[in-house]
Amino acid sequence: MSAITVRDLSKTFAYYRKQSGLRHSLRNLFHREQLYRHAVANISFDIGQGEAVGFIGPNGAGKTTTLKMLSGILHPSAGEARVLGYVPWERRREFKRRFAIVMGQKSQLWWDLPANESIYLNKCIYGIDEREYRMTLDELAEMLDVKHLLGVQVRRLSLGERMKMEIIAALIHRPKLLFLDEPTLGLDFAAQQNVRQFLKAYKEEKQATILLTSHYMRDIEHVCGRALVIHGGQIAYDGKLSRMSESFGRRKRMKVRFAAFIPPEELHELVRLLAVVRTHDGLTAELEVSADEVKPLARLLIDHDLVEDWTVEEVPVEEVIERLYKAKFGNEGEGDDGEAPGTRQRHAQEG
Numbered sequence: 083m084s085a086i087t088v089r090d091l092s093k094t095f096a097y098y099r100k101q102s103g104l105r106h107s108l109r110n111l112f113h114r115e116q117l118y119r120h121a122v123a124n125i126s127f128d129i130g131q132g133e134a135v136g137f138i139g140p141n142g143a144g145k146t147t148t149l150k151m152l153s154g155i156l157h158p159s160a161g162e163a164r165v166l167g168y169v170p171w172e173r174r175r176e177f178k179r180r181f182a183i184v185m186g187q188k189s190q191l192w193w194d195l196p197a198n199e200s201i202y203l204n205k206c207i208y209g210i211d212e213r214e215y216r217m218t219l220d221e222l223a224e225m226l227d228v229k230h231l232l233g234v235q236v237r238r239l240s241l242g243e244r245m246k247m248e249i250i251a252a253l254i255h256r257p258k259l260l261f262l263d264e265p266t267l268g269l270d271f272a273a274q275q276n277v278r279q280f281l282k283a284y285k286e287e288k289q290a291t292i293l294l295t296s297h298y299m300r301d302i303e304h305v306c307g308r309a310l311v312i313h314g315g316q317i318a319y320d321g322k323l324s325r326m327s328e329s330f331g332r333r334k335r336m337k338v339r340f341a342a343f344i345p346p347e348e349l350h351e352l353v354r355l356l357a358v359v360r361t362h363d364g365l366t367a368e369l370e371v372s373a374d375e376v377k378p379l380a381r382l383l384i385d386h387d388l389v390e391d392w393t394v395e396e397v398p399v400e401e402v403i404e405r406l407y408k409a410k411f412g413n414e415g416e417g418d419d420g421e422a423p424g425t426r427q428r429h430a431q432e433g
């Protein structure tokens with residue numbers, strides 16, 4: 083059964099371009115240039131109960147806007163969505179009690195109070211009985227290893243500790259649906275790991291449905307089996323995470339530093355059958371090679387006594403997303419007016 087159903091959902095923001103200077107300010111009084119940003123454009127997908135889905139995309143792709151619509155914070159410009167059977171932007175009380183939204187950049191905790199006071203406030207808002215509240219608080223604080231910090235003023239906590247308190251505050255009513263927007267943003271490696279382990283355990287224990295955005299692929303890989311890739315407000319990929327990385331994970335980047343200058347034509351000719359030369363300045367080069375060809379390529383370069391040093395890396399996830407997008411839409415989503423994809427403009431006379 084679907085926990086989330088989205089059909090042709092769109093959100094367009096209208097805004098005015100403001101130019102600086104007195105002359106422009108006066109001109110703006112009579113003639114304002116209105117722009118439209120198609121942040122989300124006709125997206126459709128379903129998410130099953132208990133499914134964890136990674137919502138991936140570059141900056142400005144439309145992830146937060148989508149999460150805000152699905153949690154009822156924003157009203158869409160067009161399209162439909164059902165979340166746990168509710169239309170989210172109708173903001174029914176019963177609906178609000180059944181999900182949680184955690185935003186890495188936004189805090190719901192009172193800065194000058196200990197975290198447990200803010201969490202207690204949520205207990206009162208959700209009308210949770212005392213026994214259940216104690217049990218849940220204990221369980222979550224234990225899982226996140228912050229029991230000893232519940233009484234500490236929020237402003238005295240580290241970023242990672244604060245994020246864990248945010249998570250406890252958001253989950254104190256034991257929701258079965260979690261919208262998570264960059265929950266590990268800015269955390270150090272250990273805290274990131276702790277949060278992602280917690281999310282996985284919570285999902286498994288509570289059979290919770292999770293929609294998770296993160297710029298850290300590790301978060302997504304750890305928690306989710308499926309990826310929804312969004313770019314320029316459109317869904318560029320919807321499927322198994324393993325299949326997504328398979329199509330590009332088989333490619334590697336070899337960064338090579340040569341022992342001596344090698345002319346471009348010579349390098350191209352030498353590696354032609356094994357790799358593609360992405361960049362080359364005579365002394366360094368970046369080669370793209372299939373995972374199976376890394377060894378033969380390394381051997382070839384060694385045999386020719388060319389290399390001083392090299393590293394082998396994955397294709398960056400941003401590039402994977404870009405390629406998925408291009409494979410699906412070509413270049414049609416890219417504005418020809420120098421604006422980012424999704425921007426259309428018109429002039430409006432006002433005064």
Ligand SMILES: Nc1ncnc2c1ncn2[C@@H]1O[C@H](COP(=O)(O)OP(=O)(O)OP(=O)(O)O)[C@@H](O)[C@H]1O
Nearest residue numbers: 095097119121139140141142143144145146147148
């Ligand atoms: N209130 C607004 N008015 C105008 N444009 C907006 C508004 N909110 C968002 N946008 C634009 O909509 C687009 C999508 O924004 P959104 O925050 O959903 O992206 P995102 O994928 O979450 O990006 P990031 O990874 O950087 O958080 C961006 O181009 C953004 O500038």
